[in-house]
Amino acid sequence: MQKIDQYMHEFLSELNYEPILTMSSKLQGGKKLRSKLLLKIANENETSYKICAIIELIHAASLLHDDVIDEAKLRRGVKSINAEFGAKNAIMLGDILYSKAFYELSLLDLKLAKVISNAVVKLSIGELMDVNLSETFNTNKNAYLQMIYNKTAVLIEASARSGAILAGLDEDDFAEYGKNLGLAFQIVDDLLDIQGDEQTLGKPAMNDFKEGKTTLAYMYLYEKLNPQDQAILQGYYKKDLNESEVAWIKNKMHECQIFEQVHQELNVYANNALKAIEKYNIKDLEDIIKSMIERDF
Template identity: 60%
Template sequence: MQKIDEIIQGFLRDLNCDIVLNMSKSIKTGKKLRSKLILSISGENEESYKLCAIIELIHLASLLHDDIVDDAKLRRGARSVNSEFGTKNALMLGDIFYSKAFSELVGFGKKISQLIADSVSKLAIGELMDIELSKNFNADKSLYLDMIYNKTAVLIEASARSAAILASLDDLSFREYGKNLGLAFQMIDDILDISSDEKTLGKAAMSDFKEGKSTLPYIYLYEALDDKNILLDFFKKDLNDIEKKSLLDEFNKHGILEKSKKEALSYGNKALKAIEKYNNKKLNDIIENMINRSF
């Protein structure tokens, strides 16, 4: 992963802008799921490393814009760029990351370039869908699935498919793997927002609901409750510890988190089924680690 960070820093130094380098230093690059996926499919070589760096730069750009939309103060336990440097600077830094990533992407040829570019368009659409759904409580699971596919899964899907093209493998099988991995990944994120704590998450627990996000566990809880107002009265509210415990008790009472995790696991199994003929242990381990993670 250090090699990928070095390539990203090289991309940014090419821009010859100290402001960009200074702001970039404050960003934690995270788990690099997409890079691990690419390297597990196409192997470790200079071309794969460069593709990883491009994808990570795109992902970082999307997070910068996401934090602006959510007015997030923290990202992975540290101050967000918009909190530390201001919204305008964070917005422009995201645009710079996107632009630089696309300028490097053209070297990979038309098919991969189009795949990644299309995924970024859908990613932005996913963000718009998320904003729209956040206006009111959303109890429609199909709308939630459409939104997380675009906002999260589509870039993971494109990463897997592009890596398969580099390795001359069946890219459609790996598209299915990436899509289902991405859906499962977001579902686990949504569960952890409820079940984990601020120290582990790097942000306040149950912050999704405060921001108006009706994620899968909340949709399932809404379906299970006779008195829907038990949940709706908390929507977009800054909950205190007593209110959070009350809500968590309802999740536990109705077995909602276990039900949600079971659904995430079903998507993980779909991902494994799509590429079972390759018997790739690294890709199997990615699914297992992603499902059983604590942050």
């Protein structure tokens, strides 16, 4: 991962403007799932490192804009860029990261450029879908799944596809793996927001519901509640919840076995991902699925 960080730093240093380096130095590194995935498929070489650095710049840019939209104060346990430097600076830094990534992408293979740039278009559409779905209590599961595919899974899918292109493998098989991995990844994130704690998550627990994100667990719970309890759940939507209200939601989820239901769906995506690449027998990709599902942050 150090090689990828080095390329990212070089790309931004070329812009020769100190505030960019100051703010970007505060970005939290994260898991680099997309880079790890690409390198496991394509192996390590200078081209794959550069593609990883480009994808990480794009991912960082999307998180900067996401935090501004959500007015998030924390990112992985530390001050978000918008909280520390202001929303205007965060937006412009995101634009710079996107633009520099596209410039570097233009210097590489055209096919890879098409795959990644198309993913970024869908990613941006996913952000817009997320904003629109957050306006009301959403009970449309298909709309939610389409949104998380665009917002989260599509860049993971593009990373896997790019790795396959670099390695001369069947890109559709690995794209299918990446798509299902991405969907499962977001569903785990959504579960952790409910089941985790602030210290582990690096952000307030159950923050998604406060921000207007009705994830699978809330949708499934709503389906199983009686009309009176449905009204209570909707009354908690976008609200600063106190301890008793948080306990009410969690107790209802346990009573209705919501977590088990979500885990069943999660396992479907995980199995679909593994099935897509089973003929290649790449244990590292199997391990990525396992570690992603079993993570606690």
